[in-house]
Amino acid sequence: MTERALILEMGMGADVHGQDMTKAALRAVSDAIRHSSLTLFGAYKHPSAMRVEVTIAVPLPDQVDKAAVAAALPYGMIEVTVVEGGLHDRGMGGREDITLAIAGVKAFLDTEGHGFTLDGSGSSY
Known part of the structure; x- marks a missing residue:
């Protein structure tokens, strides 16, 4: 098996009125995956075969x-890791505090035996 990281996307999400870590995390993941049009996976005909690593950074990781x-996430075998980070802006007070989450989404796929190769520069042909 020749698994390669083919995509890395970053995203940010906020919950502006509820301090909901999961809501902020979901918005961060949505932001990250909306930056990509992953036509590459269509060539493989098996997008569910990709492995996706998601790292979420929020102020209170145990609440995600x-x-x-x-x-x-629409496809793949998903692995989610939650770490302490993000931002909790307490400036507004109470339920009006803002929680920010950051997401990193990486997609890996076994590229062995397919009709293109990846060279060291990252370009494909």
Whole structure:
């Protein structure tokens, strides 16, 4: 098996009125995947075969529903890791505080035996 990281996207999401870590995380993942049009995976005919690593950074990691984050991705075998980070802006006070989450989404696929190769520069042909 020759698994290669083919995509890395970053995203940011906010919950502006509820301090909901999962809501902010879901918005960060949505932001990340909306930056990509992944036509490459159509050539493989098996997008569910890709492995996707999601890393979420939020102020309170234990409050993120990892299953909900994984369910937000359309394809692949999803692995979700949540770490401390992001931002919790307490400037507004109470329920008006803003929570920001950052997401990194990486997609890997076994490229062995397919009709193109990846060279060291990252270009494909």
